[in-house]
Amino acid sequence: MSVIYHEKQIRELCALHALNNLFQSKGAFTKEEFDSICKSLSPDNWINPHRSALGLGNYDINVIMKALQNRGYEAIWFDKRKDPGCLDLARIDGFILNIPSDYKISFITIPLKRRHWITLKKINGKFYNLDSKLDNPQQIGEDSEFLCYLREEMDSLDKELFLVVSEEVAKNQSWLKDRNSCYSQTNCRDVVEVQLKDLERGN
Structure with a gap:
């Protein structure tokens, strides 16, 4: 079993950490590359709108999307009106979740x-x-558990989900299964009950 690469939070560089964690490689992306992308997106702005004014990070989705495109990938916004069950998880390289966060200085x-x-x-x-921001990677589980996790996250109005896929998958939209499955939800309680029964059997 391979070791999971998990980059920890420094300053406001969560977007950079997210992509390095996604690609499971230290230095897959760098702050210098992100800053260069910011300048290319808004070359004439004295204060760049795609990062924090102090240049400490806080990069927006435009920087993430461009960084992924430089590697042959696309970030696709997921419409929360759809059920995650319509996703072909095997064709998706990873997910990026955007959530609200408190800003702390010391305590x-x-x-x-x-x-x-x-x-x-x-x-x-x-x-x-x-x-x-976690001390260690947090296991969510297999496909059924992960879909339930996504449903819970997408119930929140202030959270957004992006799928990371190859350019080819993005072009032919093969990350999406049969469209009829987009609005049919699996009962997550049933999934949990099945898992508990498996534990009782010692599986």
Whole structure:
């Protein structure tokens, strides 16, 4: 079983950590590359709108999308009106979740509206939450458990999900299964009950 690469949070570089965790490689992306992308997106702005004013990070989705495109991938926004069951998980390289986040200095929480980027990825047959703020990767489970996890996350109005797929998969939309499955939800309680029965059998 391979070791899971998990990059920890530094300053406001969660977007950078998210992509390195997604690609499971230290230095797959760098702050210098992200800053260069910011400048290319807004070359004439004295204060760049795609990162924090102090240049410490806080990169937006435009930087993430461009960075992925430089590697032959696309980030696709997932419409929360659809059920995650319509996703072909085998054709998706990973997921990036955007959530609200408190801003802290030492032990003091400052009431600023901040956003945080988190990678969700399947490794060794299990899905993991590779949030850079976690001490260790958090196992979510297999496909059925992961779909339930996504449903719970997508119930929140202030969270957004992006699928990371290859250019080819993005072009032919093969990340999407039969469209009829887009609005038919699996009962997550049934999934949990089955797992408990498996535990009782010692599986």
